[in-house]
Amino acid sequence: MSLGEFDIIARYFARKSARSDVLLGIGDDAAVVDSHAGRKLVVAVDTIVEGVHFLANIDPVDIGYRALAVNLSDVAAMGAEPAWMTLSLSLPRANEQWLDGFARGLFELANEYNVALVGGDTVRGPLVITVQIAGWVEADAWLARSGAKPGDLIFVSGIPGEAAAGLAVIQRRILGGESAAFLTHRFLRPRPRIELGRQLRTVATAAMDVSDGLLTDLKKLCAASGCGAQLNVDLLPESAAMRELFEVDDCLQYALSGGDDYELLFTLPPDQALAVLSKLQLQQRVTQIGVITAPTSDDARVQCLRNGRPFRIERGGYDHFAAGKQG
């Protein structure tokens, strides 16, 4: 507890970056970053709170990793290349073991994607972590939620629901050997789909990352695009690990409503989808799960089909302030 604010920054966060576009890093009133002619800056911010986004007993290494991963996922959803970040850390006390773990998790992912930490603020308070990230994207096109057209095919990367199942494994202390460990890892260590976003940049009509649940997020994409959608739940990719530990209906619930997937949801024009997909150098599964339809009312933007029939699930996606929801 003898660490001061400046010791914390010097010891854990002031690391040299290999980036030549960081002209002045941590230590002054502000950082100075070079701009790139012909490129646009993509900016996102995400906050995670102890007890809301992560449990108090989660390994700080995982918290550090996650704080950046959820931001990188936003950068991926824009088709951009991550560049630099700032960190705001509100901490109850200067716990060296916690800080060491947190910094290791954060920089593990930052180094992988060549993201420089250019500035931050360390204050005493409840455990709340905010990372703001910036990336660069070519000036000619970036991905947005708003470009989907009726007839476009809807795709999702990875296996939605595995992260939510992983959270359930942790919360309910489910013992399940390899499957439990796999799902837990999927929750704790989301993989930002940067490479996929880069490849989709000029070919996808719309894209977003799935963080609040597939169904909720597909509704947002439809609302932004002024469209509706049919989602065929029979097409959802199956997870062997989920099937081993959960009932079919629970699996479906996690896939449609579980949060924290950090996969990419995107649309492709039907006449180009096959050619585009065959050219992608995929590092993860991509699955067609539905089709964009003509605009419908706000309440009924997304129709789920199961065995060809309309299908309703009980629980909606995640909203921090919605009445009756728990964080």
Next chain:
Amino acid sequence: MSLGEFDIIARYFARKSARSDVLLGIGDDAAVVDSHAGRKLVVAVDTIVEGVHFLANIDPVDIGYRALAVNLSDVAAMGAEPAWMTLSLSLPRANEQWLDGFARGLFELANEYNVALVGGDTVRGPLVITVQIAGWVEADAWLARSGAKPGDLIFVSGIPGEAAAGLAVIQRRILGGESAAFLTHRFLRPRPRIELGRQLRTVATAAMDVSDGLLTDLKKLCAASGCGAQLNVDLLPESAAMRELFEVDDCLQYALSGGDDYELLFTLPPDQALAVLSKLQLQQRVTQIGVITAPTSDDARVQCLRNGRPFRIERGGYDHFAAGKQG
């Protein structure tokens, strides 16, 4: 409490900006901002926590104003022009009255400096507010803490200590008519010195904003510049309002160690100082308070003189995690 996360954003924070360089604002996974050829991006982040940086009973309008003001002060200290910001809001509950006040205070200052809110995150948690700001500065020069040279004259804008005195007025419920109201306002509504920073950009050898106390911050400037300093406390500008409500020694204590001034501390070469000062179009007082000296040890970087004799004050500046300090 029926407001959802998206209602909060739509109702209070999704405002059209007049800035043409915001290409995609709030509502997608990330914002897209244009870059400016030949200019560099200046980036700063500040977090304020209820109970640490502001009391629970402070008007939310003042909190919103302050959350941005402390960041603008960093932009000013770099000689840059503010451009856009992101906001992270961790809130215990969706209180409409609080949100309305907070947004009013935030945008009052944002509109004054043409700062666009381009993105944010709203989560449920303890009241913690993080604003990250970006501004643009010409490529040829920006202000840093590191350029001061022995012989340079040290200046400060405004009247250091008035903000700390204002906090004391609030905390001790001092009744003092106009003087009390004036000091309270100085604490609640710091004026970012953007115009002064812009004018100093190519002429000051070093600059920073005073947020943790004049003496502490001057030590930081000296450390960054590899210099020492003599600070003549007899030169400190006097505040009539402070003198009316506080003893001389308390005034000195506030001026040297009180935080929250958000004034600019800067250095000018002695042979140019007079010419530079006469050309500044000042909207606030600027006072010479000392001189940069040859490097000394870390512990003794700044020597205070009073009536020509070495002078020591008891209390140091603000450090969130220093042992025995209270927030």
